[in-house]
Amino acid sequence: MSDQNIVDINERKGNVDWKKYRTSGIFLIIFLVLVGIILSNLFIVKEGEYKVIRQFGEVVDYKDEPGLSYKIPFIQTVTTLPKYQMIYDVEEAEINTRDKKRLIIDNYSVWKIENPKLMIANARTVAGAEAKMGEFIYSVVRAELGKLNYDEVINDEKSSRGSLNDVVTAKVNELLVRDNYGIQVIDVRMKRTDLPVENEQTVFTRMISDREKIAQEYLSRGDADKNRIIANTDKVVKEILSKAKADAEVIRGEGEAEAAKIYNESFSKDAEFYQLFRTLESYKTTINGETMIILPSDSPYANLLMGNLQ
Structure with a gap:
């Protein structure tokens, strides 16, 4: 065999090996890309959170059970919302009582998201939901305290607002359900009641x-x-x-x-002794330092005074 034939055979072997490796490399790259796409579209739902699935910006589903889930690549996105109870400090506001007195009321509320789809559709964000909830709380508190006189609000002994917190909570939830906000108020509490400085x-x-x-x-x-x-x-x-x-x-x-x-x-x-005793007793009342008595000398009284007892 000539040297030229040996060179041609070696070149053909080299070409065959190169094509084989190139094809394997392409398949490997495609496999890694697919694995990467799959992994990047898996997500974990944790305890105490919602995973909201959006498709072209619209909410199509949400997951609330802990575990592993999957979204459609390139089309769907996932955002997280809290499932646990949250505290919202309602901005203080001034109200008027039934007898036209002014008060500054400061409240807070405990609330949670019940339906993420409704919450996002109507309030967009957690901040938007809190803002709307704060409006409802202020409206209801103003209406309820407007039914009470000033003394009933500030004086615990005369107060008739014992169940005010429960009433406000119930009425705020009615408004939230009516407007489909997908959130629930657990409790509303009045933490401070102040007077305007001038009052x-x-x-x-x-x-x-x-x-x-x-x-x-x-x-x-x-x-x-x-x-x-x-x-x-x-x-x-x-x-x-x-x-x-x-x-x-x-x-x-x-x-x-x-x-x-x-x-x-x-x-x-002894009659004689008794008579003597009575006579002596009479001296006590009849004779003193200024007493003058004129008696006959033969008087028994004079004889007694003179000591003549015979």
Whole structure:
């Protein structure tokens, strides 16, 4: 075999090997591209989130169960929305009560997305849903507090708004369902009730006046109770003294009777001694430092004074 034939055979072998590798490489590239496309269009749905599938900008489906899912390449896109409960701090606003007094109300709400398709179709974004929800909350709170007087709102003792939060929550949800926003308000709470700055001093003065009035009522009630207690005590004391005086009179009468009895018994035993005793007792009442008595010298009284006992 000539050298030329050997060269031709080697060239043909080289050409065959090159075509084989090129075809394998093309298939490998195509396979890797397909795998990449498939992997790039797989997505994972996590707990506590929605995966919203859009096709040419329109929402065609959403996934809310945790797991692996797939979208159509180049046509569909996936966005994420929260499935858990969220807190929205409603912007504070000024309202008027039924008696035309102004108040500044600050609320917050707990809410969640129930239907992502409806929420996106009508509110577009989470921020848009919160804005619309805030409008409804303000409208309902203004209407409900507008039914109450100023004192009923700021004074817990006179307040009739015990179930206001529940009423507001229910009515806001009715409005959201009516307009198909796909969201639900779990709770609405009034966290702060303030007065406009220009009204604060007037309210403070009125509160002080009310407290002073209540204090005066307590003082008046205390004075009335005091007077009643004193009157009852005086009555009891008078009754006790009257009874004690009556008992004393009885005892005194019994004592005098006993004394008279003793005197009589003594008199019956020794009449002369008793007479002497009575005479001496009379001296106590008839004779003092300024007493002048003129008696006959033979008078028994004079004899006793002079010591003549015969």
